[in-house]
Amino acid sequence: MKAAWYSKKWVIVLLHVAAWTFFFSLPYLLRSPENERPSKPANESDHGFYFSWIMNFSWAAMFYFNIFVLIPRYIYKKKYWQFAAAHFVTFACVLLEVYLLFSLLFNRSHYETRTIFFNLLIYVFIFALGTAYQLIKDKINSDKLAQEKQNEVLKTELSLLRSQVSPHFMFNVLNNMVSLARKQSDLLEPSLIKLSSLMRYMLYEADEEKVSIEKEMDYLQSYIDLQQQRFGKKVQVKVHMHTMDDHYQLEPMLLIPFVENAFKHGTGMIEDARIDIDLEAEKNVLQFTVSNKYNSVSAEIKDKTSGIGLANVKRRLNLLYGKNHSLTISTNNNWFVVVLKINLS
DSSP, X not given: OOOOGGGXXXXXXXXXXXXXXXXXXXXXXXXXXXXXXXXXXXXXXXXXXXXXXXXHHHHHHHHHXXXXXXXXXXXXXXXXXXXXXXXHHHHHHHHHHHHHHHHHHHOOOSOOHHHHXXXXXXXXXXHHHHHHHHHHHXXXXXXHHXXXXXXXXXXXXXXXXXXXXXXXXXXXXXXXXXXXXXXXXXTHHHHHHHHHHHHHHHHTGGGXXXXXXXXXXXXXXXXXXXXXXXXXXXXXXXXXXXXXXXXXXXXXXXXXXXXXXXXXXXXXXXXXXXEEXXXXXXXXXXXXXXXXXXXXXXXXXXXTTSSSXXXXXXXXXXXXXXGGEEEEEEEEXXXXXXXXEEEOO
């Protein structure tokens, strides 16, 4: 999705520069010529200019220190007393800075009560302005992300019901079951049970916001078993799925597109076809690795009926997990490797 012009970094920087320029210019813009004091000595006037601009940059630094350091470190973590204490220390540093500037520029080594009060008013204004700015900005971003997630759910629901499992795959599984029925094979009943489990998961569990990782693993295993039954000895499949705890949850049918992709591109005109699937979840981290041999010539042929596609999966992962996940896709020596890591906490 193309970002709006006002959300681009260079536009935001220019707006901030313009806002600070206007803010720092207010004393000069609002000063009335009739109320101007008699002209001061040039030396003292220069010192006043330096003092004014040093403090202006200090106030700007306080503003960004508040929104980039103090608010994320304390407000987001609900450490309000620490937040207040940090601002007390910061204001003390501001007073120390004013004292040093007075001493160096004006040869004053004492404070006036009105000086402390004046700086306190400015500090409270900068603090309130920064806090309001950051909280409003976060609320806007949160609402925007929630809307994008809602839109993504609406778009993926139809895709999941219409084409999450390839119709081509279902057609071949049913044909294989017809063959088993004719042979009166003992494999027919377990195959029907696996297909029933797969369809039940698609129709009912996929409507949930999150499911247990055990259910997702069972779904993957049923899909893999049916594919193995379909291809037989034409493809070697190695599966290792292990979780240390059973309380982990994730979005339903989030992992199946990678497995679908492996069977789509890892079978057919491939010598010694092989697919390796590994899933581990422990210490609040899920790692899912799918590797398959592929033919670089036939890899360009896309089957539009299989899955929702890796591009849409990436989009879904970015919306759901953001920086709490990493997805690495690589090819090496005719091997296609996908490594997905998700921080489940």
